[in-house]
Amino acid sequence: MAKDTQPAGELLTRSEEQVKEPEEYRVLLLNDDYTTMEFVVSVLMTVFHKSLPDATKIMLDVHKKGKGMVGVFSYDIAATKVSQVHQLARQNGFPLKCTMEKA
Numbered sequence: 001m002a003k004d005t006q007p008a009g010e011l012l013t014r015s016e017e018q019v020k021e022p023e024e025y026r027v028l029l030l031n032d033d034y035t036t037m038e039f040v041v042s043v044l045m046t047v048f049h050k051s052l053p054d055a056t057k058i059m060l061d062v063h064k065k066g067k068g069m070v071g072v073f074s075y076d077i078a079a080t081k082v083s084q085v086h087q088l089a090r091q092n093g094f095p096l097k098c099t100m101e102k103a
């Protein structure tokens with residue numbers, strides 16, 4: 001039923017199709033041969049608020065496997081974090097790459 005034809009006094013309900021869950025995005029970190037392990041750990045701690053043990057674990061996982069997931073966020077938060085990682089990496093002369101994909 002169209003919204004503007006809803007009878008007065010009736011509870012406004014939406015069909016399942018109309019209710020959009022907020023879309024989530026995985027943020028991934030990519031390995032490279034030039035970014036230092038220390039820098040990756042510091043990025044994970046500052047941008048993603050990881051503890052030192054968690055940041056170290058994620059960094060080593062990415063180092064070994066080529067890429068790895070850092071977290072799942074709304075589109076805007078994910079895009080901001082990707083951009084923060086790239087900005088920090090550029091400022092420090094590292095080619096570190098970070099991407100996002102629909103979860």
Ligand code: TYC
Nearest residue numbers: 030031032035036037062063
């Ligand atoms: N492979 C890098 C090195 O040996 C470390 C590294 C880990 C770089 C994770 C990027 O996303 C990365 N110095």
